[in-house]
Amino acid sequence: MWLDDSSSDRDQGSGEGSRPEERVTRTEATPSGSDSEQSPAALKEGSHAGALSASCEALFRATEQVLPWAWKLLQLAKGPGALSGAARAASLEFLDRIPPHVRRGVSELQAFSNLWQAVCTRLGRPVARSTEELQRELNEDLQLLLRGAQARLGTTAALEQGLLLHLGRLRESRGTEPGAALELRAALDAFTHAVTEVMAAASAYRRAWESAEAELSESAAWLGAGDPGFCAWLAEHLSASVPAWREAHASSRLLQELGALSSPR
Numbered sequence: 601m602w603l604d605d606s607s608s609d610r611d612q613g614s615g616e617g618s619r620p621e622e623r624v625t626r627t628e629a630t631p632s633g634s635d636s637e638q639s640p641a642a643l644k645e646g647s648h649a650g651a652l653s654a655s656c657e658a659l660f661r662a663t664e665q666v667l668p669w670a671w672k673l674l675q676l677a678k679g680p681g682a683l684s685g686a687a688r689a690a691s692l693e694f695l696d697r698i699p700p701h702v703r704r705g706v707s708e709l710q711a712f713s714n715l716w717q718a719v720c721t722r723l724g725r726p727v728a729r730s731t732e733e734l735q736r737e738l739n740e741d742l743q744l745l746l747r748g749a750q751a752r753l754g755t756t757a758a759l760e761q762g763l764l765l766h767l768g769r770l771r772e773s774r775g776t777e778p779g780a781a782l783e784l785r786a787a788l789d790a791f792t793h794a795v796t797e798v799m800a801a802a803s804a805y806r807r808a809w810e811s812a813e814a815e816l817s818e819s820a821a822w823l824g825a826g827d828p829g830f831c832a833w834l835a836e837h838l839s840a841s842v843p844a845w846r847e848a849h850a851s852s853r854l855l856q857e858l859g860a861l862s863s864p865r
Contacts, residue, residue: 648812649844653851655808656709659801660855663702669791670694676784683780686773687788701759703859706852708752713849715748720842723835731828738834742820749813756806763799
């Protein structure tokens with residue numbers, strides 16, 4: 601159900617019959633000079649690597665901001681009562697499930713960026729190739745990247761679905777025990793709001809993976825058509841994206857280190 605949101609956005613104004621390289625030219629071109637003049641930051645902006653890196657960081661930061669509220673709820677929910685029990689359960693569920701899942705997502709982005717760079721390093725080796733050999737090599741590489749993106753899309757979709765269920769239970773708990781302590785109810789509301797922010801970030805991260813997977817899938821379909829011009833463009837396009845993926849790798853590595861520092865020992 602929620603996988604349809606970004607697909608409609610992609611189709612709108614994209615030109616369904618246009619090649620991937622034509623859409624990349626329209627969406628990634630900047631008014632300032634040629635591609636060779638772009639800085640690494642400019643290369644990262646507007647790319648799948650940049651979108652994934654930014655949305656992954658937003659998800660990580662939002663998750664870290666929930667943690668103090670989860671611990672506060674555990675402190676306030678020590679007494680008897682239906683709301684105390686619901687608050688305890690919600691806090692423990694979040695602490696047990698969400699931060700580890702988010703940290704896994706960070707690690708998966710780092711691994712995917714490594715994979716992308718490895719593919720492009722192999723493509724960039726000065727080896728004489730015929731068009732058929734290049735096409736075969738590109739097809740193998742695209743399938744490898746596509747499977748990686750699909751696996752990570754599954755991980756982020758599962759996180760989004762889990763958060764959706766978690767939020768539903770949190771909102772239901774607000775109606776239990778109207779006479780509960782005001783401080784507990786306020787903390788639960790703040791916790792719910794913070795989890796909503798995590799949910800929004802998880803949705804954005806899922807959409808970023810969905811977009812990357814869609815382009816890889818479409819490129820694989822065009823490659824299968826056997827167009828030599830597209831084959832040459834794709835090899836160049838993949839290689840040109842390396843700086844952006846290098847930035848994504850550095851960003852995810854930093855988040856991984858921050859997560860290791862904040863995780864319980």
